[in-house]
Amino acid sequence: MKKIAVINQKGGSGKTTTVVNTGAYLSLSGKKVLLIDLDPQAHTTIHLGFNPSEIKKSVYDVLVNEISIEDAMVQTKMKNLFLLSSKIDLASAEIELVNTIGREIILRDALKKYKNLFDYVLIDCPPSLGILTLNALTAVNEIFIPIQAEFFALEGLTKLIQTIKIIKERINPDIEISGVIITMYDQRKNICKEVLQKVEKHFKDKVFKTKIRENVRLAEAPSFGQTIITFAPNSYGAIDYKGLVREIIRGETHEKNRIRQRPVKLDNAYNPG
Numbered sequence: 001m002k003k004i005a006v007i008n009q010k011g012g013s014g015k016t017t018t019v020v021n022t023g024a025y026l027s028l029s030g031k032k033v034l035l036i037d038l039d040p041q042a043h044t045t046i047h048l049g050f051n052p053s054e055i056k057k058s059v060y061d062v063l064v065n066e067i068s069i070e071d072a073m074v075q076t077k078m079k080n081l082f083l084l085s086s087k088i089d090l091a092s093a094e095i096e097l098v099n100t101i102g103r104e105i106i107l108r109d110a111l112k113k114y115k116n117l118f119d120y121v122l123i124d125c126p127p128s129l130g131i132l133t134l135n136a137l138t139a140v141n142e143i144f145i146p147i148q149a150e151f152f153a154l155e156g157l158t159k160l161i162q163t164i165k166i167i168k169e170r171i172n173p174d175i176e177i178s179g180v181i182i183t184m185y186d187q188r189k190n191i192c193k194e195v196l197q198k199v200e201k202h203f204k205d206k207v208f209k210t211k212i213r214e215n216v217r218l219a220e221a222p223s224f225g226q227t228i229i230t231f232a233p234n235s236y237g238a239i240d241y242k243g244l245v246r247e248i249i250r251g252e253t254h255e256k257n258r259i260r261q262r263p264v265k266l267d268n269a270y271n272p273g
């Protein structure tokens, strides 16, 4: 079971869009996938067509009330795609857990008993490095960082990499940044090319070859409660996420053949300059 956190504390970098559409294409290719919406804004939940106010059990209940993931998750419109949803009460989890010992490993422990129930678990993280994100970082073995190809895109990456390094040293030695995804890419814009060059210089072969192009259909799909697969299957957005998933699955085969990709050195904190 591959457990991947999609993280970038910068809002609007394409986390939710990536979690939803990557999850959808993984499940279309026969993988059994669980998406965990760890953002109190519940965008992944809404994107998949659910109304957060009608949700009975959510990831909040797993973290605060200790109910099992199986009891709280729901099936989406796709056969192999499941969701552990979010709703606004998740925002108070941080405060409610303040006196709980081991509050940063609750999600890890909740996932522990499902060794092979899913092929992939993808976690959509909130735009902060608080207790919810820490729960994601201790629960996964891989991290995908989506980076929007724009001027401020690289701000905050140093802090993120330092946080991951501390988690790796203190709590979760298995964790690696295994993929960097360039989102909202427009090859006509010089700034996009500059961002891409800087990101490739630092993250090297961790950067997925597939760039997610800027595509209005990707931005429209959430308000229809649909993934790009049903909303606009021929759009650039669909083509790009399909390509990304092909790369992810290819990486899986490589791993099985023990061709380990070189991990990103976490001690060299990212220097945007």
Ligand SMILES: Nc1ncnc2c1ncn2[C@@H]1O[C@H](COP(=O)(O)OP(=O)(O)O)[C@@H](O)[C@H]1O
Pocket: 010, 011, 012, 013, 014, 015, 016, 017, 018, 043, 127, 183, 184, 185, 212, 213, 214, 215, 216, 218, 219, 220, 222, 237
């Ligand atoms: N490739 C893209 N092209 C155009 N708009 C996009 C693309 N990816 C995401 N968006 C839009 O940009 C906004 C931020 O994306 P989102 O995935 O919600 O980011 P995050 O979860 O990191 O805050 C959303 O309105 C989303 O629909």
Ligand SMILES: [Mg+2]
Pocket: 015, 016, 017, 039, 043, 044, 124
């Ligand atoms: Mg989001």
